[in-house]
Amino acid sequence: MIVRRIALAAGGTGGHVFPGLSLAEALVGRGHVVHVLTDTRGTTFHDTIGKTCTVHKVRAASPSQSGPAAKLGAIVQLSLGVLDARGILKRNRIDGVVGFGGYPSVPAVIAGSIGRLPTILHEQNAVLGRANRWLLNRATAIATSFEHTAGLSHTDIKVARTGNPVRASIAARRNVAYGPFGRESEFHLCVFGGSLGAEVFSNTVPAAIASLDKDLRARLVITQQCRPEDLEQAESFYRNIDQAATIQTFFNDIPEKLAAAQLVVARAGASTVAELGVIGRPAILVPYSHAMDDHQSRNAEALEAAGAAWCMSEDRLSADLLATRLRTLMEDPHKLATAARSAWDFGIPDAAERLADFVLEHLAERAVFKNPSEVEKISRGANRTSERRALA
Template sequence: MGETILITAGGTGGHLFPAYALAAELERRGYDVDLATDERADKYGERFPGREVHVIQSETLRGRSPLALMRTAFRLGRGTLQALSLIRRTKPKAIIGFGGYPTFPPMFAGFLAGVPTILHEANAVMGRANRMLAGRVKVVALGLSGGSGGTVAPEKNVITGNPVRPAVLAAMGKAYAAPKAGEEFRLLIFGGSQGARFFSEMVPEALGMLDDAHRRQLALTMQARAEDLENVRDRLASIGIKAELAPFFTDMAERIADAHLVVCRSGAMSVTELGVIGRPAILVPFPHALDHDQALNASVLKKAGGAWPVAQAELTPARFAETLAQLMDEPERLAKAADAAGSVGEPGAVIRLADLAEHVCRGGDAKDFDKGDNS
């Protein structure tokens, strides 16, 4: 058996997917990798590639009343005790957290137990749970350059990029082929774990505003919540749109690679995967995201010329229909944006983060790693 590294991540795909990617790379290097989270880790259709999954109790801040704060503190405290017990059993050489409140008990327990810790921040702005932990960890790994880890502890920062799953790296090899006039136009729309309902309501109305030629050209793949599927399917069928609908697609990387245009939220991993695969996108930042992190994430691809961010409040059905028709008629513009998106992709992020993990296991810190002493 090899040395153990404990990874901890919240329950969303944006937290779990980079954790899975790192686990697979560390396991390939001979480490035993465990995952600590607060719920089932296979709900996105992928098995955790490491040794074992441990469910640790956690809680999100749900209010400011004394009772709510006491409840949160109790559950986080109980989770910390569970995590301390796990650390005593598995004796990890390092603990790596990928954000979300479920990472707080294992990361804080690691601090109490004297285990070296790495905090990975995927977004362009640091999340609240990570801000609570940043002062106590050894290294802060930033997924998007320009991330705000520096507002907490700049001397701990290392820019690693966001690790992507093997399926994303495989999809990276598919070149973008802009659609020719009159050919099928493959449009992919997804909303992630938050905000899919907006697309379910807006998109059918918008596509109904297209002329017949554009509607016949469209081949739509769209994520919709289970309770919205029948209504969305009926509305699209009534206007003659060919569509494949599902609450979740387990082969999303391949679908991104197959698309001529992607419309989605701008969570950190969506932005990262669009960059690695190299596909043009209309990005609609989730307006209720804490700290407006999705708007800042979207700016990464916008600055490169690979995406067109639009605020949800401004994306009316009429505007979406007009923008879509224009892009369908300008394949060279789409091809240029695909190249631009690909220019900011970081397919080597998982290697760099795994190198950093090994560096910290050997007692290194951010300063030594940045000097290149990471062999």
């Protein structure tokens, strides 16, 4: 087997890090050598794949900061990061670079471009992110997560939809059945507000639950994530209306909670949308109104268009509107089951393997390999991987 040395560039939030982790695992599982270039926040890489991949820290910062001094400082840090990355790529004889968006990926992708290496971008959202927009002219290919990605209509580079890789613990619950449940059975409602919770959910969801009829409330099994500063208030509200609920600032078993849910109330970050699709759970999505380029609204709209979710604007969200939606769905098991199936159809559980195929095939197409016959070997290997997944 031909072993390739591939650099992955990701850092910052989990939405960029988790797909990088998944691709690293897929490539290492095929016997390739992976180097990870990340920023000071990318400690997740050390904790999870430090034994199988080499992790490098490069300097990076966001030029979107306010104030000319901060912007100038960020540009200096990014420039120094490019120097860091160029040295890492040369010393380790890297064959190609994969960037996962966010400014921590910028130095490695620019360094790869300067070194004339194949540079592949991965976009997790339905809107091309600022860093990826900035890097698009330097990239040789881009992998997307959604069928349509805003900001990508005019490009000459290779584009393929691979999906957004999810954690193995999520993919493992792909075939957990939804339901069955009836009008009188327990109804598991999960409320997640992203990695740090969401104030709007802490205030609005308990009030919406309070306005439901007693027979509906009696069925509810509520799991809700809250910000630390909202925890006491939410617990007190539920206690005052005599409503049982499991409320925490963080859950270690989110895959298990999602699989048990009949309905999810959540933000519409890329990872959340991908996970809902892989497990196949219907959701009420409330996009974060201050998300960059309003990308969460585009994510939510894509899932809603697939018949798998209901999108509610944060600006217009109220306890009454949410209660009406909850009441309607709890009284219509067929509608929820149909949405769950649509979510399942929307999901791409093998996105990490698809992305690995795309990366390796693109390296071959860009004539990285000195022996032309290696292109055919890579293609045959990718085809065998696809066949195994189809038979699984």
